[in-house]
Amino acid sequence: MVGIYFSGTGNSKYAVELFCSEYNKDSRAYSIEDDEALTAIKESDLIVFAYPVQFSTIPKILRDYITDHKALWMNKKVFLIATMGLFSGDGAGILGRLLKKHGAKPVGGLHLKMPDSIADEKALKRPLQKNKELVKQAEQKIKESVNRLKAGNPTKEGMGPLYRLAGFFGQRAYFGHKTKAYSSKLKVDTDSCIGCGKCEKVCPMGNMAIKDKKAVSSDRCTMCYRCINICPNQALTLLGKRVVEQCGIEKYR
Ligand SMILES: Cc1cc2nc3c(=O)[nH]c(=O)nc-3n(C[C@H](O)[C@H](O)[C@H](O)COP(=O)(O)O)c2cc1C
Known part of the structure; x- marks a missing residue:
């Protein structure tokens, strides 16, 4: 198994590194920015992805990575970890569907509520103690999810039609356009x-x-x-x- 991630403030990196080390002490996680990631993907038949949800969808950089390397995903088993501040509906499912288009086989998904990375929106900020609790809870969920994957009964959070409806009507219908192109608004x-x-x-x-x-x-x-x-x-x-x-x-x- 190999972990592949994109991470802004470290939540997704932390999550997938823990997932990998709990699964097997020899498993490693690579950022999509790391050139070695492509070789690691080619050599593994199970890939665990982790990424931050953005408006209930995938960051543009990760979407482009998937489509730029579309030949790599054929017949790969993929497990999707979506990290989020609050809610994503089908944060895991949306990457699962994209990979499936390129021949991958999504086997499971995990949604992790973690500290919100949007530093310039007051409404999204929580007290330090609350964020620490969220990380502890995420660690616990990761351990449980690894055990289920090993037992052949993976968690399927964010996958399936009801989650998809929640992601669409909860966010994408109104904000999905924001991730269609790279932003010039910084x-x-x-x-x-x-x-x-x-x-x-x-x-x-x-x-x-x-x-x-x-x-x-x-x-x-x-x-x-x-x-x-x-x-x-x-x-x-x-x-x-x-x-x-x-x-x-x-x-x-
Ligand atoms: C542009 C942007 C949009 C986001 N949209 C959502 C969202 O729709 N739902 C949600 O729960 N969190 C949202 N978040 C919060 C992140 O998904 C969350 O904090 C994530 O764990 C950050 O992971 P990272 O540290 O790996 O980048 C958003 C963050 C950013 C920067």
Whole structure:
């Protein structure tokens, strides 16, 4: 088994690494940004994916990865882990369906409620203790789910028509368009930006650059929130107007 993930603030990475180590101490997880991931995928017949749900769908960068490498998925067994702040309906099922189109066989799914990565929306923020509890609960769910997968009775969260209806009417019908293309909406507060270049380093899309000692963003943002959560001067925003709380899994473990 191999783990494959995309992760903005570390939740999905943490989840799939734990899943892999519980399943088998030799199993490893790779980011889709890691060149070695492709070889690992080719060599494994069971792939566990993990990713953050965005508006009840898959981040654009992950969708593109799946379609850019569509020849890889034929006959692979796939298990989908969707991490989310609150709700996704069919967060696991939506990637399962995309992979199935390319010949994969979805065997199960897991939904994990974890700290919300959207740093600039006050309504989504929870107290630190609550986020720590969510991570503990997620760990417990992962262990149970691994045991069920090993026993041949995998969890199927987010898979099936009722979950699909919930994902569509709960979110995608209204917000799904936001992930159809990369975003050009990332904003830089040039008064606060100190031009340190951290955003440029962490961006998985090459969307950030430093020009004249200030960060500038382009139109290729996959909304992972890495840069917003790491900016030392809270100079970046995307969905909201002001950074409320910067997050990262290391704060909540
Ligand atoms: C642009 C964006 C949209 C999101 N949409 C949803 C959503 O529809 N439902 C939900 O429960 N969480 C949503 N979230 C929260 C993330 O899915 C959640 O925090 C996830 O665990 C982050 O994982 P990561 O740390 O691996 O990036 C969204 C986050 C972002 C950045």
